[in-house]
Amino acid sequence: MxxxxxxxxxxxxxxxxxxxxxxxxxxxxxxxxxxxxxxxxxxxxxxxxxxxxxxxxxxxxxxxxxTKPIVVSGALKLMEEGELLLGDRVKRYIPEFGCAGKHGITIRHLMTHTSGLPDMLPDNRALRAANAPLSEFVKQICELAPDEPPGRIVQYQSTGIAILSEVILRIAGQSCADYLRQTLFEPLEMxxxxxxxxxxxxxxxxxxxxxxxxxxxxxxxxxxxxxxxxxxxxxxxxxxxxxxxxxxxxxxxxxxxxxxxxxxxxxxxxxxxxxxxxxxxxxxxxxxxxxxxxxxxxxxxxxxxxxxxxxxxxxxxxxxxxxxxxxxxxxxxxxxxxxxxxxxxxxxxxxxxxxxxxxxxxxxxxxxxxxxx
CATH class of the missing domain: 3.40.710.10 (DD-peptidase/beta-lactamase superfamily)
Structure with a gap:
């Protein structure tokens, strides 16, 4: 050993x-x-x-x-429980996301940085300076056009993980923070x-x-x-x-x-x-x-x-x-x-x-x- x-x-x-x-x-x-x-x-x-x-x-x-792979691990718990498939399109869970060229983006794309989304929102600094809530970030990401079609480029992106947290919220009916606490942190005694x-x-x-x-x-x-x-x-x-x-x-x-x-x-x-x-x-x-x-x-x-x-x-x-x-x-x-x-x-x-x-x-x-x- x-x-x-x-x-x-x-x-x-x-x-x-x-x-x-x-x-x-x-x-x-x-x-x-x-x-x-x-x-x-x-x-x-x-x-x-x-x-x-x-x-x-x-x-x-x-x-x-x-934080990113921890959030992904939470989504994988939902996958194991039969609540989602990695090949599911994101718009299945967040209908307003499926616009501006994002129709084909899947859960797997979000998890692998292949969605074509940018790392940060164009208004990232202004949103933080205004102390905006997470919901405002998610709203603007849903309106965003990707830089490339999904599956064409590998581009590190925080925006995709933000959307993945919203998928968790919509499926689990609780915030990503609460879901991670109950399904990962408490069982692991973290x-x-x-x-x-x-x-x-x-x-x-x-x-x-x-x-x-x-x-x-x-x-x-x-x-x-x-x-x-x-x-x-x-x-x-x-x-x-x-x-x-x-x-x-x-x-x-x-x-x-x-x-x-x-x-x-x-x-x-x-x-x-x-x-x-x-x-x-x-x-x-x-x-x-x-x-x-x-x-x-x-x-x-x-x-x-x-x-x-x-x-x-x-x-x-x-x-x-x-x-x-x-x-x-x-x-x-x-x-x-x-x-x-x-x-x-x-x-x-x-x-x-x-x-x-x-x-x-x-x-x-x-x-x-x-x-x-």
């Missing part, structure tokens, strides 16, 4: 401390599992202005786009996880909102404090494409479920076949996608398939069977079935476009694993 070599693990901690103590990264939290063994590590500052290590070991991070900041997290003598570390906003990002990642608006908004609040330990439980073929303790959260389908490259099955369009890309159902040409965020040493997702707030989640390993690396500094700190930490983690002989 694969295992962590303890003396090499110390070098992981040293690397992380170096990034934090030299202020390259304000805070880093880590949860790694190899075989039956798990390690965690926390370093850095809860607030940017803090003068010493203050990050608590129960810190709750805004993980940005790691007690510090929520899509958007719940009101109860702001209450009590030691409210959970105080455990959310401050994100360093790059000067060039040009956002306003009342709608940036640290704002009350954005934390409470619960963007289906990037609003998940969670801990390394909770995401580690989700990773363990994936590694165990959808099982957690005595519960089957998702079926083994659903996990296999979600974590295999779906792009070759789209006949309208040219080889050039697929070049260097790999998408399962919500999960990015790691390859040598898309190693940003994932480092250089993961197996070709690995899958995961990164987040713009400086986060990455990966599972490597070949190594029987997974990692959750959460930071508080955006690392677009190359995720250099995340990739270097991943390389250091892989270097301390002794593979199964």
């Amino acid at each position: 694969s295992r962590i070599i303890s003396e090499r693990w110390q070098k992981v901690e040293k690397l992380i401390d170096g990034f934090c103590h030299t202020d390259q990264v304000p805070a880093i939290a880590l949860q790694v599992s190899v075989g039956d063994e798990s390690r965690s590590y926390f370093s850095g500052r809860q607030r940017i202005a803090d003068q010493a290590d203050t990050l608590p070991d129960d810190a709750i991070f805004l993980v940005a786009s790691i 007690s510090d996880t929520s899509l958007g900041l719940p009101e109860e997290w702001k209450q009590g003598d030691h409210p959970r909102v105080d455990r959310i570390p401050e994100i360093r906003i790059p000067e060039g990002l040009d956002v306003e404090p009342h709608w940036d990642w640290n704002s009350s608006y954005w934390r409470q908004f619960g963007a289906p494409w990037g609003g998940l609040l969670t801990t390394p330990a909770d995401l580690g439980k989700f990773a363990g479920m994936l590694r165990q073929g959808g099982r957690y303790r005595d519960q089957q959260i998702l079926s083994p076949q659903t996990i296999r389908e979600a974590t295999r490259d779906q792009l070759p099955s789209f006949s309208g996608l040219s080889a050039a369009a697929r070049q260097g890309k790999g998408w399962g159902l919500g999960w990015q398939i790691v390859s040598a040409s898309n190693s940003d965020y994932y480092g250089d040493l993961l197996s070709r069977s690995a899958f995961g997702h990164g987040g713009a707030t400086g986060t990455v989640f990966w599972v490597d079935p070949e190594l029987n390993a997974s990692a959750v690396i959460l930071t508080t500094v955006p690392q677009e476009p190359h995720g250099r700190y995340l990739a270097r930490i991943t390389n250091r983690i892989i270097a301390c694993i002794e593979p199964e002989s």
